[in-house]
Amino acid sequence: MKCEDCLTRLEEYFDGELQKELAGRVAAHLASCSRCAAAHSELIDEQEIYSRYKHEVEVTPALWAGVRKALAEERWEQGYKKQERLREKLISLFSTARFSLPLTAALIFIAIIVTIGVMRYMSAPSMVAVREPAAVEPSREEAAVQQSGAASEAASAPNEARQDEEEGNRNQSAKSVLKKQRRNERAGGNETANLASRNAARASQRVAHRARTPDELVREAEQKYVAAIQLLSRDVNRRRRQLDPETLARFDQTLAAIDRTIVGTRRAVREHPEDPVAVQYMLTAYAKKVEVLREIGGY
């Protein structure tokens, strides 16, 4: 190694930043070169002088006290800000009718969905009743076919049966229905079969819907809300200690008001189970309680 290379890398060597192989070469050069060795000694002497430098600083208890106080203020400020935000939200939610745009949109949306759902299920039986005959029409035709088959058998054996005029008329009408159906089958082909299968699917759906009455659906929705409220209440109870008394009191008042609304609307629904407005009010009250608990719970 040349002196020039050694001196270039001398500080890195002194700082212990050179790779092992290169450090070995510098060390070997220092052992054989007095000029570079003197430069290295100078670095060592400087470091010795620097190590005698005293920083004239002393960590006093006041320093930690200052840090601790600042941290306490910081924590208090964070907690205060959080509670302030919560208080403002509660106030904006319940003190006036001025809801925020997203909240208003969400409430309207929920109300519309609930109303449509309830109205639809409440009107479902009558719809099924109107459409049912069409759905079972093929079976009537089948009956007609069967009846006409029996009639033709009777015609082929005049000695065995006597038919009155009325029966004859019925047979004729059955035959005409059968003819029409056959014409339709010829004209429609597969379309008729598809239509029949669609009708059957619709009919089975209606049967499934009919299995759950509106009252049951409302109860199911209510149970889901109650379950959600129980879960959220558990979390909120854990957080109660973190709230200041004023916020806590406001929160309890709000919940009490909502609970009263729930009790009232529930009574109305029980008395008038088919009243969609009562159902809507009750479900909205439940939704409000869930929303408030979520707010308090910091979700």
Place this chain on the structure above:
Amino acid sequence: MDVLRLAREPDVCDGATMSGSDSLVVRARRGDEDAFRMIFERYARPLLAFIYDMVGERALAEELTQETFVRAYKNLSALRDERRFGVWLFGIAKNVARESLRSHPRRERETLIDDERVLAMSDNQPSPAGILLDKELQRVMRAALQSLDEDKRLVFILKIFHHKSYDEIAAITGFTIAKLKTDLHRARAEMRRRIRPYLEAGHEV
């Protein structure tokens, strides 16, 4: 007494690899104030010395050290690797010191050379001539440090007084290795020029 002296040495106390620092950081992050107190006890002196060397005023350095710890506490959740806590903390201290230097116009800082309290901290009482030399050396060193430009001073302090590796200095300062090597070389040359008389006198005392 040796233990006391070791405890005062920045290089012994401020290492990021010091055992238990990472677990203290984890505890402090969960809000454990005792753990944060222990972190403070470990890092307060090296940080205070570092900031003092950067800004040159003791009262301001104490204030900025406090600010560093508060800022660290607030941002503990942002620290990804607890093992790098020391480097991270010095990075915050560097930012705090630099912000202070930017916001307060640079002024000639009075250096106190007759601080008996500081001399009393030394457990190795030198001869009267040595005391005088040490006093003078303190004054010259402090003046020399403050004469370095900010980048050079930063790199020099971290390397010479806090024995940080080049990688650690790069992480703290955000400088490239090439820049910090250049700055360190120039800072050493400048400091050497200023303390040369004491290099020779030191051998005689």
